[in-house]
């Protein structure tokens with residue numbers, strides 16, 4: 001498949017069966033993520049962002065609609081991708097390097113071919129010298145950076161990230177945002193990025209998909225027409241502020257965001 | 261990605277170093293040892309002050325005298341009991357852990373075996389122990405069987421609980437790597453269950469001692485349980501206490517061995533646990 005979107009959602013819905021009745025998490029979600037595109041999914045807490053991400057990876061059954069990756073319908077777990085969850089999800093019993101190498105082991109790739117790359121990736125996120133520590137010896141932010149390396153080690157064409165920087169402090173977060181942009185610019189990857197943060201979404205994305213509160217629907221899709229590579233200063237420009245305001249207005253209209 | 265570590269190093273040196281000049285084992289052992297010494301001294305003074313006869317309550321000095329003079333006899337019986345305890349425990353591990361794996365991975369096992377197992381626990385094992393003598397005679401096997409029956413339940417339960425309590429994200433993660441059930445078990449479920457399994461093993465080893473003694477009470481011609489009965493019928497209370505000292509030592513040493521193995525196998529868990537205890541102090 002040379003043309004067409006990389007990842008495509010068509011009227012995707014999800015109903016959770018819970019103890020006190022069905023929970024309607026997603027309702028008719030339709031949009032595409034193109035090749036080499038960086039798309040953010042932005043929405044209030046509980047609107048179904050994580051759910052959509054898990055469904056798109058084939059890890060959670062959907063209740064209706066179709067999802068395709070490279071034209072093929074998603075049925076069952078997809079392996080041509082890397083995932084970063086909201087929490088680091090490191091294996092406590094493995095040292096940092098072995099946590100990253102889990103990806104290689106399970107995929108039956110050759111360990112000796114990836115060991116060096118794993119070390120380089122860890123070094124690139126400031127974890128040089130921590131390769132042989134256990135996760136409990138790291139800070140929360142360091143753990144999340146290990147999780148990011150684990151999602152990148154096998155160089156997947158698609159990167160799914162669920163609020164990967166949510167647990168980081170503001171400074172590390174800015175650095176990670178810049179690093180992610182660089183990584184994306186240098187690679188051919190498609191990134192599907194879930195976030196709560198309007199500036200983060202606008203800064204990183206080609207397009208921002210804004211979702212409504214539960215049941216999650218696509219409210220609006222913004223194409224962010226700002227030059228790349230973007231620098232942190234871009235957040236002070238009129239154009240950037242206009243995008244952020246337009247998105248904020250949607251949340252205000254929903255009452256998710258209340259101004260005084 | 262060129263990036264500086266903005267967050268800096270993890271806070272402080274490791275826990276063991278943070279305790280300061282007093283080595284960890286000193287603080288670990290000095291409290292219980294101090295408490296025991298205090299108790300023994302109190303006991304000695306109490307018995308002497310009340311002028312209690314030795315057949316009622318011998319002072320610790322006399323008990324330890326017997327421990328020393330009768331050490332050959334006691335050790336001989338202790339070896340028998342220890343063998344029974346260990347065999348019962350090993351049998352529990354060999355049967356209990358695979359059974360738990362079966363319960364977790366098969367609906368059939370879960371529905372059929374598990375309820376039977378749980379309800380069978382309401383039958384006191386001591387009540388069926390005499391039956392084993394009828395079936396298997398006075399040898400080692402019936403004692404091992406009682407030790408096994410008492411100690412294997414906590415192993416099964418703790419293993420089942422451990423294997424089941426996995427964060428869903430961990431399963432998602434490894435599935436996205438293309439893992440099948442075997443990989444998921446080997447790389448996630450089993451290691452994740454180890455702390456819980458060791459919790460069960462520690463209970464099991466102490467219960468196994470109880471089981472072996474119960475087995476010996478029912479019918480035996482050697483072992484510390486047998487010695488206890490003999491000493492009791494001869495009103496040789498000093499020997500009785502000496503046997504108890506041996507029994508306690510066996511229990512403590514076996515427990516510590518299990519803890520050592522735990523420490524060696526799951527250092528990641530043990531260190532984290534120490535940290536939590538330190539912070540709560």
Ligand SMILES: Nc1ncnc2c1ncn2[C@@H]1O[C@H](COP(=O)(O)OP(=O)(O)OP(=O)(O)O)[C@@H](O)[C@H]1O
Nearest residue numbers: 016018023025044045046047048049050051052214
């Ligand atoms: N396993 C589940 N069973 C029942 N309901 C669920 C389950 N998982 C999620 N939900 C519900 O579905 C809705 C969407 O959840 P989801 O985790 O996708 O939200 P989210 O947009 O990722 O929120 P956040 O930004 O806080 O992470 C929530 O209202 C939640 O209560």
Ligand SMILES: [Mg+2]
Nearest residue numbers: 049050051086
């Ligand atoms: Mg979420």
